[in-house]
Amino acid sequence: MVLNTDFTQHELQLDRPFQISRGTLESTSVTTVRISDGTHTGIGGAAPDSYYGETSETVQSLLPKLLDCVDEIDDIHRLEEVEQTLNAAVRNNPAAKAAISIAAHDLVCKQLDVPLYRYWGLSPEQAVPTSYTIGIDSPSAMAEQAAEAVKKGFPILKVKLGTDQDKEIIRAIRDVAPDVRIRVDANEGWTPTEAINMSRFLTQHDIEFLEQPVPSDHPQALQTVYEHVSIPIAADESCRTLSDIPQIADACDIANLKLMKCGGLREAIRMIHTARAHGLEVMLGCMIESNASIAAACHLTPLLDYADLDGSLLLEDDLYDGIPIDRGHIQLAEHEYPGTGAIKN
Numbered sequence: 001m002v003l004n005t006d007f008t009q010h011e012l013q014l015d016r017p018f019q020i021s022r023g024t025l026e027s028t029s030v031t032t033v034r035i036s037d038g039t040h041t042g043i044g045g046a047a048p049d050s051y052y053g054e055t056s057e058t059v060q061s062l063l064p065k066l067l068d069c070v071d072e073i074d075d076i077h078r079l080e081e082v083e084q085t086l087n088a089a090v091r092n093n094p095a096a097k098a099a100i101s102i103a104a105h106d107l108v109c110k111q112l113d114v115p116l117y118r119y120w121g122l123s124p125e126q127a128v129p130t131s132y133t134i135g136i137d138s139p140s141a142m143a144e145q146a147a148e149a150v151k152k153g154f155p156i157l158k159v160k161l162g163t164d165q166d167k168e169i170i171r172a173i174r175d176v177a178p179d180v181r182i183r184v185d186a187n188e189g190w191t192p193t194e195a196i197n198m199s200r201f202l203t204q205h206d207i208e209f210l211e212q213p214v215p216s217d218h219p220q221a222l223q224t225v226y227e228h229v230s231i232p233i234a235a236d237e238s239c240r241t242l243s244d245i246p247q248i249a250d251a252c253d254i255a256n257l258k259l260m261k262c263g264g265l266r267e268a269i270r271m272i273h274t275a276r277a278h279g280l281e282v283m284l285g286c287m288i289e290s291n292a293s294i295a296a297a298c299h300l301t302p303l304l305d306y307a308d309l310d311g312s313l314l315l316e317d318d319l320y321d322g323i324p325i326d327r328g329h330i331q332l333a334e335h336e337y338p339g340t341g342a343i344k345n
Contacts, residue, residue, distance in 0.1 A: 162189020
């Protein structure tokens, strides 16, 4: 099968500045990958994060080599071989590889005329809802964002912390959102002592779980927190690849996976099953991404306990429409397009 491949880079503006404990974003750089058989075109997206050693420049420099590897595969339907070939060609650089994996899956499913979740044999009714993320700002501004999200019907909020006003933020948000589920993400912003002390406060305010409270480069720190708190702990920055899961299994309750960290859809499925084998619950998160990649991630939601797939909702304008999200609920069954469902605007 002769395939045509290409890619383009885009700078997408956010609808408002987005701050976490280690920095602020006003725009995000994404790269769209296309793999075409002449009739159908598979679409994938890369949203690299420099925290993980990957940038739009590294993605664009590696994609020609990686796409050449895809061209050498006799049958694009051998999707396992696609990911294996990419991993053999280049170490690390998961966003670049994820974009190709997504595009290849999209193409194959378009050729077969099935949505991706049906290709995997999943039930759309089992899709879990996504949270909506509130970035760091003043307590009053974050409460205003939370009130807007609640008004739109989102049943779950994810609140970024890691400031000197963390308690004020939670109080302000709980005041305007007394009935929604709230999850907290410190993005490594606390010391173990701070995390342990904050956990008591978070429990009092009915926080569902606490994500990555301490730096990932000190593995013992996460375990120390885990052993001294009652609130469930999710590992994000500490959980990048499949090999991390056995290392964190005794230091958290939830593994937070991302396509842009693990490098491919099939690798994500392997990580989901590995996490479950180690007794962990599973969340799938995202970077701030286009629907070129978020749409594919949505098809994994029937396999999850939690989802945080609102990245494209934080954009001012996306290049693609994706799976509809209605009041936090991912509408897989209502979006029966072949492939991932990412459609060019």
